[in-house]
Structures are given as structure tokens and as C-alpha cells.
Amino acid sequence: xxxxxxxxxxxxxxxxxxxxxxxxxxxxxxxxxxxxxxxxxxxxxxxxxxxxxxxxxxxxxxxxxxxxxxxxxxxxxxxxxxxxxxxxxxxxxxxxxxxxxxxxxxxxxxxxxxxxxxxxxxxxxxxxxxxxxxxxxxxxxxxxxxxxxxxxxxxxxxxxxxxxxxxxxxxxxxxxxxxxxxxxxxxxxxxxxxxxxxxxxxxxxxxxxxxxxxxxxxxxxxxxxxxxxxxxxxxxxxxxxxxxxxxxxxxxxxxxxxxxxxxxxxxxxxxxxxxxxxxxxxxxxxxxxxxxxxx
Amino acid sequence: xxxxxxxxxxxxxxxxxxxxxxxxxxxxxxxxxxxxxxxxxxxxxxxxxxxxxxxxxxxxxxxxxxxxxxxxxxxxxxxxxxxxxxxxxxxxxxxxxxxxxxxxxxxxxxxxxxxxxxxxxxxxxxxxxxxxxxxxxxxxxxxxxxxxxxxxxxxxxxxxxxxxxxxxxxxxxxxxxxxxxxxxxxxxxxxxxxxxxxxxxxxxxxxxxxxxxxxxxxxxxxxxxxxxxxxxxxxxxxxxxxxxxxxxxxxxxxxxxxxxxxxxxxxxxxxxxxxxxxxxxxxxxxxxxxxxxxxxxxxxxxxxxxxxxx
Numbered sequence: 001x002x003x004x005x006x007x008x009x010x011x012x013x014x015x016x017x018x019x020x021x022x023x024x025x026x027x028x029x030x031x032x033x034x035x036x037x038x039x040x041x042x043x044x045x046x047x048x049x050x051x052x053x054x055x056x057x058x059x060x061x062x063x064x065x066x067x068x069x070x071x072x073x074x075x076x077x078x079x080x081x082x083x084x085x086x087x088x089x090x091x092x093x094x095x096x097x098x099x100x101x102x103x104x105x106x107x108x109x110x111x112x113x114x115x116x117x118x119x120x121x122x123x124x125x126x127x128x129x130x131x132x133x134x135x136x137x138x139x140x141x142x143x144x145x146x147x148x149x150x151x152x153x154x155x156x157x158x159x160x161x162x163x164x165x166x167x168x169x170x171x172x173x174x175x176x177x178x179x180x181x182x183x184x185x186x187x188x189x190x191x192x193x194x195x196x197x198x199x200x201x202x203x204x205x206x207x208x209x210x211x212x213x214x215x216x217x218x219x220x221x222x223x224x225x226x227x228x229x230x231x232x233x234x235x236x237x238x239x240x241x242x243x244x245x246x247x248x249x250x251x252x253x254x255x256x257x258x259x260x261x262x263x264x265x266x267x268x269x270x271x272x273x274x275x276x277x278x279x280x281x282x283x284x285x286x287x288x289x290x291x292x293x294x295x
Numbered sequence: 296x297x298x299x300x301x302x303x304x305x306x307x308x309x310x311x312x313x314x315x316x317x318x319x320x321x322x323x324x325x326x327x328x329x330x331x332x333x334x335x336x337x338x339x340x341x342x343x344x345x346x347x348x349x350x351x352x353x354x355x356x357x358x359x360x361x362x363x364x365x366x367x368x369x370x371x372x373x374x375x376x377x378x379x380x381x382x383x384x385x386x387x388x389x390x391x392x393x394x395x396x397x398x399x400x401x402x403x404x405x406x407x408x409x410x411x412x413x414x415x416x417x418x419x420x421x422x423x424x425x426x427x428x429x430x431x432x433x434x435x436x437x438x439x440x441x442x443x444x445x446x447x448x449x450x451x452x453x454x455x456x457x458x459x460x461x462x463x464x465x466x467x468x469x470x471x472x473x474x475x476x477x478x479x480x481x482x483x484x485x486x487x488x489x490x491x492x493x494x495x496x497x498x499x500x501x502x503x504x505x506x507x508x509x510x511x512x513x514x515x516x517x518x519x520x521x522x523x524x525x526x527x528x529x530x531x532x533x534x535x536x537x538x539x540x541x542x543x544x545x546x547x548x549x550x551x552x553x554x555x556x557x558x559x560x561x562x563x564x565x566x567x568x569x570x571x572x573x574x575x576x577x578x579x580x581x582x583x584x585x586x587x588x589x590x591x592x593x594x595x596x597x598x599x600x601x602x603x604x605x
Contacts, residue, residue: 042578139315141310141588145543146561146580153565153573154321230438234547236441238562253444264452270440279436286432 032287038280040274044096055087057094057247067079067265082252083259091247092273098248102159103228106166107221110228114171115217118178119205123186129179136172144169148231152240159242161214162235166228177220181213219288233274249274296595303592307308307585314581315367318574319360324569326352331494332568333376367578377564385560392548392580397541399476400483407532412491412530417518419496428492433435436483439547443478450474461552475548482544483537487530494529498522509536528598533593539584 046051055061067080067088079088122133139147148165157162185191186209194204235241237252244251249270255268301546304358322329363512366373415427434442451459451474461471498504499522507517546558553559557576564572 033570137306137314138310141314141581141585142577143539143542143580145546148576149546149561149565150573151575153568154325169417175363224438234440237547238550239566250440252439257444257447258297264448267444268448271444275437275441278438282432283438 009108013164018191021088029287029290032284032290034283035280035283035287038276039284042096042277042280043100045093046100049097050092052093052140054093056087057090058071059087060085061087079269080265082152083255084248088252088269091135091252092249095249095252095270096273098242098246099229099232101224102232104243105159106163106228107170107225107231109163110170110224111165111174111217111221113167114174115178115210117171119176119210121180122179122182123201123209125183132175133179136175139168139172142169145233145234148235149238149240152235157235157240158245162232162241165235166231169231170224170228172192174217174220174224176211181216182209185209185212215292219285219292222281222285224276224290226285229274229281230278299596300593303589307589308586311451311578311582314578315364316360318577319363322570322574323356325568327569329568348553362483363378367575375564375569375572377567377569377572382571386575387445389555389557389560391555393508393545393558396472396475396479396545396549396554396556397538400479400541401534401537404420404460404475404480404484404487404537407480408487408534409491409497409527409530412488413518413526415422415488416492416495416500416526417522419439420498424492425547427488431485431488434481435489437481439478439482439544440551442481443474443548443551446474446477459552461554463555471552471554475552475554478548478551479541479544483540486540487533487537490533491526491530495522495526498526528595531598535587535594538587542580542583 004009033071045202061081079092081087082091090211117132117136121129147169151165179216182205188252191204191208194208199208232241233250237254238250239254241250242248252270253267256264258267299484326347327340327343328413330346331338331405334343334346339440344353351393352359363373370383372386374380375382375385378385411427413429415424415431418424437445447459450457457474458468458471459474461475463471502515512521542557545556546562548554549558550562551558557579560572561576561580563569
């Protein structure tokens with residue numbers, strides 16, 4: 001595969017070590033550490049959901065059991081059941097999996113589009129830059145949620161359409177950040193060197209420039225991931241999100257609001273879960289920013 | 296300065312034109328669905344086609360586009376097929392309700408957020424600063440419908456002080472607007488606090504403040520006469536941009552509390568596919584957003600002479 005096996009072999013672990021080292025840097029900010037711990041907790045919950053001893057999130061039993069109430073099979077509904085008799089704890093934990101998987105897909109898609117556009121606009125400049133920036137400006141002039149509602153209203157509510165909607169709202173912001181970074185980087189000597197070597201524009205853009213712009217993007221991903229989770233939950237709260245009956249934090253709140261006081265526990269649990277996850281992302285981003293500014 | 300304003304106005308106009316074209320195009324591709332929504336799911340293709348022709352929706356698109364834009368410019372937004380009234384009859388009423396919400400939000404948010412931000416930024420790293428900063432991160436981290444849930448649980452279910460819905464079916468009721476305003480205040484206010492704090496902290500670290508303190512000016516005078524003036528420039532921009540956020544947040548909050556404003560109108564229209572209402576609401580929202588960007592830029596230039604010169 002490669003005519004220089006030692007070089008690739010040593011490059012691999014060092015890159016992984018570099019990533020681990022940058023995560024380990026978080027230790028210097030207790031604020032960021034707490035955030036990372038919260039996020040890690042929810043990631044573990046999402047991954048381990050099938051292994052945990054939980055009731056089936058779709059199985060109906062006794063309706064509106066209060067938190068800690070006994071289940072019909074002798075077990076305990078630690079957070080009670082909802083108006084269809086489904087275990088709230090189980091739905092909250094399974095809900096974390098759903099929201100994170102879709103948020104991840106949406107973020108990947110939005111970053112792929114945003115980074116590509118940003119690199120093209122920043123490196124090529126001129127007409128490409130004008131056109132890309134113009135469309136980004138148009139999209140950014142919509143209030144975010146109005147744009148979401150507009151897109152989902154016309155494409156219909158489904159997972160893929162949520163990914164599309166997130167791409168439309170997030171990619172312009174990512175594009176702006178990347179464009180600024182690339183415009184700054186493209187005057188560097190190593191770019192001139194690559195140009196003199198006769199490398200293609202594509203190679204320079206994605207192999208020479210992009211890896212050097214990753215620092216600020218990593219902080220941004222943390223924030224943006226949190227926003228995307230909120231957006232997905234908000235859409236399902238508004239009835240424009242992923243289809244039922246699979247557990248979904250926004251939808252759980254939406255269903256419980258209409259029931260009033262005796263369903264208080266059904267809406268508090270997902271609200272607390274969502275808030276803690278977002279708080280985790282924000283604290284982690286704050287911590288990372290603090291550290292990156294220090295260096 | 297004048298050239299700058301003229302150029303920004305031109306950009307605003309261009310954005311609005313493109314947005315109208317986008318909205319119109321979306322409608323063109325969804326005509327059949329709209330007819331289906333209005334006539335019901337059990338109508339045939341021909342019936343829908345016929346309805347579209349009767350409504351004049353099959354005429355050449357360019358002509359209808361200009362007709363629609365001309366109507367909008369005169370304040371005529373078309374007809375709501377869901378509510379069966381002209382869009383005008385509902386739109387202005389709903390906007391007024393949202394404007395009331397927005398007024399109370401800004402009336403409370405500006406003084407409170409600036410006060411907390413300044414208090415926090417005066418002494419960076421102090422206990423007071425830490426408490427306020429963490430509080431602000433906390434309130435901005437909680438999404439609106441989650442904080443609405445918490446506040447409802449406390450004030451409606453537990454204490455029973457406030458009503459849980461804000462439909463106002465029996466005329467105006469001040470108690471019903473408290474929770475919606477509070478939810479928006481927590482989220483938006485936290486953000487302004489953080490920005491004000493950052494700006495104030497930066498000013499407090501600057502040379503001229505140190506000079507002012509070292510030459511023996513009373514601390515109160517240093518803060519009020521020297522620091523605040525520069526520290527409040529950045530928050531001004533942020534506050535103007537909150538208008539844009541408000542238009543997003545208001546949808547969630549209005550839906551949660553069933554407050555009959557602009558947000559619920561847009562969402563109901565979106566769920567039904569009520570095309571002219573969606574168009575009208577989006578146009579208004581984008582217009583307000585673009586206008587707030589414009590005003591914040593102008594205001595920033597006006598307040599900050601260093602930018603005005605260059």
C-alpha cells in the first residue's frame with residue numbers, strides 16, 4: 001500500500017495521541033471537565049440503552065404512575081409512566097440515543113457542506129466567493145426557527161428532512177467561519193510552496209489548508225452539536241420532528257403539556273435531560289475555548 | 296456614513312426580493328398539496344386542478360408573482376384557506392400580541408441584563424462574577440420549552456400562582472403573560488449578560504481605566520463616567536440582534552403557552568399548509584430580522600467613532 005511503512009505506522013498513533021492529548025487538556029479547566037463528564041454520561045446512556053435493565057420504551061402498562069410507583073410485574077417505574085403507560089425513565093434514556101444519532105448525522109452533513117463551501121469561497125475568492133457568500137447571507141437573514149419550520153412544512157417531517165433543514169441553517173455559519181480561516185491561511189508560505197510544486201487547487205484546499213483550520217472548528221462543533229440537539233428537540237416539540245411512537249424528548253414534553261398537573265413528572269424528566277445535555281456541551285465548549293485562548 | 300447606509304439599504308432590499316422569490320417558488324412546487332389540504336384528502340386530481348384554476352393559480356407564474364408582491368407592498372397578504380379570512384385580518388392582530396410580549400421582554404431584559412453584566416464584569420473572577428456567570432450559562436443552556444416546563448411545574452402545578460395557558464380568550468389578562476415573558480427573559484437575558492460581562496471586563500482591564508483609578512478618581516465615577524460608556528457599545532448590538540432571536544423563541548413559547556401571537560399563527564399555518572399565511576409570516580419575520588441587523592450596524596457606527604472614521 002505504501003512504500004514507506006514505518007512513516008505511516010508512526011503517523012497513525014501520533015495522530016491519535018495528539019487527539020487524546022487535546023482532550024486531556026480539558027483537565028486544566030474544571031468547568032470544561034464537568035461539561036465533558038455530563039456529555040460523556042449521555043453518550044454512554046445512548047450507547048448502553050439496549051443493555052440497561054429498562055422497560056421497553058414502547059410497552060404500555062398502567063397509565064400515569066407517579067415516580068417510584070410499582071409496576072404490574074413487581075418492578076419499579078423510577079420516573080413513573082406517561083399517559084399511555086410507557087416507562088418514562090426508559091423513554092428518556094432511549095430518547096437520548098435517538099436525538100444524538102440524528103444530531104450527529106445532521107452535524108456531519110452540515111459540516112461537510114459548510115466546510116466545502118467555506119474552503120472553496122475562501123481559497124478561490126472572486127465570483128465563487130460572491131455567490132456562496134450571497135446565498136449564505138440570504139439563509140442567515142431568516143430567524144433560525146422560522147427557516148426550520150418553513151423547510152419542514154414543505155418537505156414534511158422525517159429524519160432525512162431534519163438533516164436537510166439542519167444543513168440549511170448550520171452550513172452557512174460553518175461556511176463563514178471556515179472562509180475566514182482559509183482567507184487568513186492562504187497567504188502562508190507553505191501554500192505558496194505547494195503552488196510552486198504544482199499541486200492542484202483541490203490538494204491545497206483540502207490537504208494543506210483544511211487541517212490547519214481545525215482548531216476553532218473543534219470548539220465550534222461542541223456548541224453547534226448542542227444547538228442541533230435543541231433544534232431537533234424543538235422541532236419534535238412543535239410537532240414537526242421525527243415521527244412517533246419512538247421516544248423523543250421534545251415530543252414527550254409536547255404530549256405532557258396538554259395533560260396538565262398530573263403529568264408533571266412526564267414533562268420534567270425529558271426537560272431536565274435535555275437541559276443537562278446542552279449545559280454539558282456549553283460548558284465543554286467554554287472550557288475548550290478558554291484553553292485554546294491560553295495557548 | 297451616508298454611502299454605508301445606502302449600501303446596507305440596498306442589500307436589505309436585495310435580500311427581501313430574493314426571499315419573496317424563494318417563497319413564491321416554494322408555493323409553485325406545492326400547489327397540488329395546498330389544493331389537497333384545502334379540499335380534503337378524498338378529492339381527485341381533477342378536482343384539485345379545477346380548484347387551482349378557479350383560484351387563478353394556474354395563470355403564468357411571473358404575472359402572479361408581481362401581483363402578489365404588489366399586493367404585499369400595499370399590505371394585502373392574500374387569503375388564508377385555513378381560517379377562511381383574508382390574512383390581514385389575523386396577521387396584524389397576532390403581530391400586536393407578539394409585540395406586547397416583545398415589549399415587556401425588552402423592557403425587563405435591557406435594564407436587568409445590563410445591570411447583572413456590569414456587576415459581573417467590574418471585578419473579573421470575584422465570587423459575584425462567578426455566581427452571575429454560571430447563572431447566565433445555566434439559563435442560556437436551558438432551551439425555551441424546557442425552562443417553560445420547569446417554570447410551569449413551579450408556578451402552576453406546585454405553587455398554583457399563575458395560569459398554565461395564555462390563550463386570553465376572555466380579553467387581556469396580565470397574569471397570563473408573566474410566564475411567557477419570564478421564559479424568554481431567562482434565555483435571551485442570559486446571553487446579553489454574558490456579552491455585557493465580556494465587554495465590561497475588557498474595558499476594566501484597559502489602560503485608561505487603570506489611569507483613572509491611579510490618578511485617584513472615586514471608584515464610582517470611574518465606573519459611571521469612564522467605563523460604562525465604552526462597555527455598553529457591544530451589548531447594544533447584541534440587544535438589537537436579540538430581536539432576531541425573539542422571532543425564533545417566540546414560536547416555541549407561544550406554542551407552549553398557547554399564546555395567540557405571531558408564532559402560533561406561523562406554526563398552525565405550517566402544520567396545515569396554509570400558504571399565504573406562511574408567506575406573510577416569513578416575510579414579516581425576515582423583514583424584522585434584516586431590519587434589526589441594519590439598525591444594529593448603524594447604531595454601532597453611531598456609538599463607536601473609531602469605526603465611523605475608517
